[in-house]
Amino acid sequence: MSTWIIPGILIVLAIYLIAIYNGLVALRNRVKNAFSQIDVQLQRRYDLIPNLVETAKGYMQHERDTLEAVINARNQAQSAARRAEGDPADAAAIQALVGAENVLGGALGRFFALAEAYPDLKANQNMAQLQEELASTENRIAFARQAYNDAVTAYNIKREQFPDGLIANSFGFKAAEQWTLDDNAARQPVKVSFN
Numbered sequence: 001m002s003t004w005i006i007p008g009i010l011i012v013l014a015i016y017l018i019a020i021y022n023g024l025v026a027l028r029n030r031v032k033n034a035f036s037q038i039d040v041q042l043q044r045r046y047d048l049i050p051n052l053v054e055t056a057k058g059y060m061q062h063e064r065d066t067l068e069a070v071i072n073a074r075n076q077a078q079s080a081a082r083r084a085e086g087d088p089a090d091a092a093a094i095q096a097l098v099g100a101e102n103v104l105g106g107a108l109g110r111f112f113a114l115a116e117a118y119p120d121l122k123a124n125q126n127m128a129q130l131q132e133e134l135a136s137t138e139n140r141i142a143f144a145r146q147a148y149n150d151a152v153t154a155y156n157i158k159r160e161q162f163p164d165g166l167i168a169n170s171f172g173f174k175a176a177e178q179w180t181l182d183d184n185a186a187r188q189p190v191k192v193s194f195n
Contacts, residue, residue, distance in 0.1 A: 020167045027155040028089065031176045034148035035088035038179070041141040042081050042101075048137065049074045049108075052130045056111070059121035063114050066107075073107040076100045088148075091177035098179060145179045152176040 053067050060067065080100035084093040115121055155176050159168035167173075 017167060020164050021171065024155075024158060024164065024168055024171075024173050027151070027158050028173060028176075030151045031148070031155050032088050034144070034151040035084070038141065038144040038148050039081055039085055041137055041144050042077070045134065045137045045141065046074055046078045046081075048130060048134050052127070052134065053111075055124060055127045055130060056115060056118075056121055059118045059124070060114065066111055066114055070104075070107045070111050073100070073104040077104040089174050089176040091175070094177040094179065149178050152178050 049070060053070055056063075057067060077097070077100040080093075080097040084090065084097040087093060121127055158164050159173050159175065
């Protein structure tokens, strides 16, 4: 009888450790999936921006620097998104993406502030449609960021709890980074209405 107790305890312990490991893998994959949802919406925004700038070019001929700043900020944000997509748990990649997104938000804010001075642009149907799509995309991005932060929180809690933390550290489960805004101006929504 005692010869079965020790192997039985070891089997139960092994099953328990496997369950912890599998739980960490599942939560890490939820973080990756949540980041993918942000990435889809960011790509939608990145695709809208060139159309928005192209529509405005004809009206805002004297605002070339602003238009170029928007495109450059978009390209930098898109590049940062590609790096972060490779490993959403990489804190440095997420912080670089958040910083690039803050710069893009500021550039878009300046763009829309300048566009207010062009009544013909405000009346342009294509511009109005692009603004509506961008506003919808901004709402989707906000929702996706919230879902991402929820997934990161669940994952980080699991990897910090005992005894899960022992397994997490043993198998290289790194802490995931929350999506936070450091800049107060970036906390303000991008204004996309010309009304």
